[in-house]
Amino acid sequence: MRIDVQNLTHIYNEGQTDEVTALDDVSFTVGEGSITGIIGHTGSGKSTLIQHMNGLLKPSSGKIFADGTDITSKDVSMPEIRRKIGLVFQYPEYQLFEETVAKDIAFGPKNLGMSDAEIEKRVHTAMSLTDLDYEKFAVKSPFELSGGQKRRVAIAGVLAMEPEVLILDEPAAGLDPASHRSMMELVRRLNTEHNTTIVLVSHNMDDVAEYCTDVIVMDDGKIFLSGTPREVFRHSSELESKGLGLPFGQCLIREMNRQGADISGDSVLSGEDAAEAVLRWLEEKKC
Amino acid sequence: MLRDITLGQYYPRESVIHRLDPRVKIAATFLYLIMIFVVRDFTGYAFVTCVLAAVTAVSHVPVKFMARGMKPVMFIIVFTFVINIFVYKGTVLVSLGPLNITDNGLRQAVFIAVRLILLIFGTSLLTYTTKPMQLTDGFESIMRPLTKVGLPAHEIAMMMSIALRFIPVLLEETDKIMKAQQARGADFESGNLMKRAKSLIPLFIPLFVNAFRMAIELAMAMEARCYHGGNGRTRLNPMKLQKIDYIAIVLIMLFAAAVIVQASGITGLPMLWPSR
Amino acid sequence: MSSIVTAENLKYVYERQESPEENSEQAEEPASAIDGLSISIEKGSFTAIIGSNGSGKSTFAKCINALLVPTEGRVTVDGMDTADDEMVWDIRSTAGMVFQNPDNQIVSSIVEDDVAFGPENLGVPTPEIRERIDRAMKEVGIYELRKRAPHTLSGGQKQRVAIAGVLAMEPQCIIFDESTAMLDPGGRSDVMDVIEKLNSRGITIILITHYMEEAVRADRIIIMHDGRAVSDGTPSEIFSRRSIIKDAGLELPYAVRTADVLRGKGVPVPDGVITIEALAAWLADYGRQYDAD
Numbered sequence: 049m050r051i052d053v054q055n056l057t058h059i060y061n062e063g064q065t066d067e068v069t070a071l072d073d074v075s076f077t078v079g080e081g082s083i084t085g086i087i088g089h090t091g092s093g094k095s096t097l098i099q100h101m102n103g104l105l106k107p108s109s110g111k112i113f114a115d116g117t118d119i120t121s122k123d124v125s126m127p128e129i130r131r132k133i134g135l136v137f138q139y140p141e142y143q144l145f146e147e148t149v150a151k152d153i154a155f156g157p158k159n160l161g162m163s164d165a166e167i168e169k170r171v172h173t174a175m176s177l178t179d180l181d182y183e184k185f186a187v188k189s190p191f192e193l194s195g196g197q198k199r200r201v202a203i204a205g206v207l208a209m210e211p212e213v214l215i216l217d218e219p220a221a222g223l224d225p226a227s228h229r230s231m232m233e234l235v236r237r238l239n240t241e242h243n244t245t246i247v248l249v250s251h252n253m254d255d256v257a258e259y260c261t262d263v264i265v266m267d268d269g270k271i272f273l274s275g276t277p278r279e280v281f282r283h284s285s286e287l288e289s290k291g292l293g294l295p296f297g298q299c300l301i302r303e304m305n306r307q308g309a310d311i312s313g314d315s316v317l318s319g320e321d322a323a324e325a326v327l328r329w330l331e332e333k334k335c
Numbered sequence: 336m337l338r339d340i341t342l343g344q345y346y347p348r349e350s351v352i353h354r355l356d357p358r359v360k361i362a363a364t365f366l367y368l369i370m371i372f373v374v375r376d377f378t379g380y381a382f383v384t385c386v387l388a389a390v391t392a393v394s395h396v397p398v399k400f401m402a403r404g405m406k407p408v409m410f411i412i413v414f415t416f417v418i419n420i421f422v423y424k425g426t427v428l429v430s431l432g433p434l435n436i437t438d439n440g441l442r443q444a445v446f447i448a449v450r451l452i453l454l455i456f457g458t459s460l461l462t463y464t465t466k467p468m469q470l471t472d473g474f475e476s477i478m479r480p481l482t483k484v485g486l487p488a489h490e491i492a493m494m495m496s497i498a499l500r501f502i503p504v505l506l507e508e509t510d511k512i513m514k515a516q517q518a519r520g521a522d523f524e525s526g527n528l529m530k531r532a533k534s535l536i537p538l539f540i541p542l543f544v545n546a547f548r549m550a551i552e553l554a555m556a557m558e559a560r561c562y563h564g565g566n567g568r569t570r571l572n573p574m575k576l577q578k579i580d581y582i583a584i585v586l587i588m589l590f591a592a593a594v595i596v597q598a599s600g601i602t603g604l605p606m607l608w609p610s611r
Numbered sequence: 612m613s614s615i616v617t618a619e620n621l622k623y624v625y626e627r628q629e630s631p632e633e634n635s636e637q638a639e640e641p642a643s644a645i646d647g648l649s650i651s652i653e654k655g656s657f658t659a660i661i662g663s664n665g666s667g668k669s670t671f672a673k674c675i676n677a678l679l680v681p682t683e684g685r686v687t688v689d690g691m692d693t694a695d696d697e698m699v700w701d702i703r704s705t706a707g708m709v710f711q712n713p714d715n716q717i718v719s720s721i722v723e724d725d726v727a728f729g730p731e732n733l734g735v736p737t738p739e740i741r742e743r744i745d746r747a748m749k750e751v752g753i754y755e756l757r758k759r760a761p762h763t764l765s766g767g768q769k770q771r772v773a774i775a776g777v778l779a780m781e782p783q784c785i786i787f788d789e790s791t792a793m794l795d796p797g798g799r800s801d802v803m804d805v806i807e808k809l810n811s812r813g814i815t816i817i818l819i820t821h822y823m824e825e826a827v828r829a830d831r832i833i834i835m836h837d838g839r840a841v842s843d844g845t846p847s848e849i850f851s852r853r854s855i856i857k858d859a860g861l862e863l864p865y866a867v868r869t870a871d872v873l874r875g876k877g878v879p880v881p882d883g884v885i886t887i888e889a890l891a892a893w894l895a896d897y898g899r900q901y902d903a904d
Binding site (some may be wrong): 347466467496497499500503504548549552553555556558559560561563567568569570572573 | 673736773
Binding site (some may be wrong): 194222224254291292299304330334 | 662792797821860862865869873891896897898901
């Protein structure tokens with residue numbers, strides 16, 4: 049599914065003394081099958097933006113189209129949007145409430161009014177996607193699980209709605225390195241194997257560089273930069289001036305230049321990219 | 336929507352009212368509450384309202400901000416108004432089928448509504464102008480004599496201050512969970528009463544679980560910072576009555592005296608729409 | 612040098628009913644969260660403890676602070692036994708602790724009142740409380756925020772309030788229990804800068820973290836796995852032990868991974884290069900040999 053955001057503006061407490069423009073004329077497209085990263089420091093409007101994309105917030109002005117359907121219109125069916133566009137908030141493990149893992153995952157499909165057989169099937173699928181063994185976990189209480197497992201249950205709860213677009217806010221926040229890696233691999237698998245369009249909000253520039261196909265940089269409610277990771281991270285000085293980090297490879301090249309190396313590597317993202325740039329640089333020097 | 340709840344919050348300003356000793360403010364608020372119940376007619380309420388307005392003006396807390404705090408309790412006020420307007424007997428003014436609005440009912444309804452509004456405005460002014468920590472210190476200090484009869488004054492005060500500290504955190508949490516469940520298709524807004532009550536389960540269970548987790552973590556953090564009850568605790572800002580506090584005490588006494596004199600009717604001034 | 616924290620054959624077993632709800636980490640911890648740990652931490656040092664969820668590192672932190680008392684073995688803080696009830700307040704003011712969640716460790720609704728909470732509990736006289744909290748708030752860079760309400764601050768600012776609250780108790784040692792885990796990169800680097808500053812003026816730091824990029828800034832790293840210390844050494848020693856890192860469910864810092872790639876291509880990056888600054892400096896320097904030709 050493709051999402052077009054057009055001239056989206058959102059003002060909190062509009063007309064009051066403490067009104068805040070959280071989004072200011074934002075337009076962009078999330079391409080079908082893409083993994084679109086949204087970056088920006090805290091308070092840049094990312095969170096407000098993704099809540100619009102799922103219909104949780106209504107814009108002050110502007111429109112959002114999901115495959116051509118205007119989801120900001122009054123006539124649109126909310127359950128239909130929620131089914132097609134899934135949203136996983138930060139630390140989603142804190143919203144679990146059912147007695148068992150299976151029931152919690154079934155909450156979404158049930159709200160959409162599906163048949164018991166269909167729900168059962170979807171719970172199975174969602175659990176296997178998130179590496180939760182059905183036999184072992186289905187009847188357990190979600191409150192007995194570890195932090196990482198709880199998070200996977202929460203994500204399974206959204207996956208069970210089989211969304212065509214999945215929006216994730218910092219899905220790997222606070223996880224240990226191994227769980228972090230497997231969470232990001234899950235995101236990639238959903239995209240490649242299940243053709244789910246992904247919108248990923250993240251502070252981790254290395255994840256964004258490694259996993260995203262497109263990047264949108266938010267600053268002060270506006271889009272500051274957008275493009276592929278290579279196009280965006282090329283603007284390293286501008287990003288740094290906005291208090292945003294850079295992927296490791298780009299940091300290394302910048303640090304080397306600060307040390308007087310005079311190495312070019314604008315399109316460098318990962319450590320591997322940086323290693324290649326270093327080798328090229330050494331080659332040139334040898335000649 | 337939940338962010339609108341300003342009731343019970345502190346509104347930082349540099350005003351005389353903010354600087355007053357919390358004990359004086361608590362005692363004054365207490366006296367004010369009694370006086371609201373002493374008042375018998377609308378002249379009295381006009382006087383109380385004027386005094387309250389003057390204090391509010393001095394406190395620099397915007398009336399708009401205070402009015403926003405009234406929103407969540409508006410329902411209660413309207414509710415009591417509606418109840419009152421129908422239950423009193425007297426001269427019938429309007430007849431709606433079996434229900435009658437009488438002159439007494441109308442008067443009583445308006446009277447109670449005004450009383451409630453004054454009550455909430457007055458008490459919220461206390462929390463708007465007093466830091467929660469000072470408020471609880473004040474309560475603790477006032478209640479201290481009662482520790483002799485086994486009242487855990489310090490513990491109660493500490494619980495109150497923590498409750499106030501966590502109001503915004505829990506509101507934010509509620510908002511977050513609500514949205515998260517809505518994203519999973521939960522519907523908090525439609526259906527009959529039973530269905531709506533049931534739809535709150537996915538909101539309340541995680542909220543309680545999270546509140547307990549917060550409580551446990553906070554308790555641990557407090558212990559780690561050597562909290563061991565009120566014994567041997569010193570204070571960053573110990574309370575000492577200043578000149579301004581003594582002036583405030585005199586003023587509030589004068590206010591109370593004025594209300595009592597007016598309500599007793601001995602001034603001979605006419606009463607405005609009093610109850611019989 | 613003398614040690615400030617020691618653990619001798621420490622074992623800690625969670626009782627069934629108290630374990631799961633306590634916090635998200637502990638549910639993963641096996642019945643025996645710490646299983647025979649012997650460590651000694653030098654005064655004034657900066658030690659990072661790394662390990663996957665459930666490795667027992669948070670439990671260890673709580674044992675140092677006497678929030679948990681060993682099931683077996685002994686933990687001492689500046690010579691005081693944590694099992695000794697008489698000593699508990701001295702232990703907690705000697706070894707302060709900053710927790711993970713910034714919201715759930717701030718007691719008061721005003722920043723400076725919260726910073727004063729510790730000294731108030733210790734019975735510090737009023738004028739001295741004021742001095743201590745002003746100094747602490749300035750040191751972590753939140754003095755300008757002292758009248759604010761905590762819920763209006765960013766995560767990084769809240770964590771610095773928590774640090775100031777501990778500092779005002781004038782501890783010799785501060786334990787950071789995943790205190791950067793919930794912060795954004797800006798907040799994290801602010802907190803790390805404060806940590807290094809405190810260490811440079813002699814405060815012992817024990818940093819529990821998931822971020823390898825933070826651990827390399829310590830002068831000693833301990834890897835915990837299944838309730839035991841499986842590796843202990845300087846950062847460069849630790850990150851040359853590839854198989855231990857992998858078995859403990861951890862990852863190498865990016866600089867080390869990149870250095871590995873370069874070594875594979877014949878660039879002789881020395882083993883001790885584990886930070887981005889060191890790698891960049893070495894490479895820049897290595898390139899210079901060709902300039903001379």
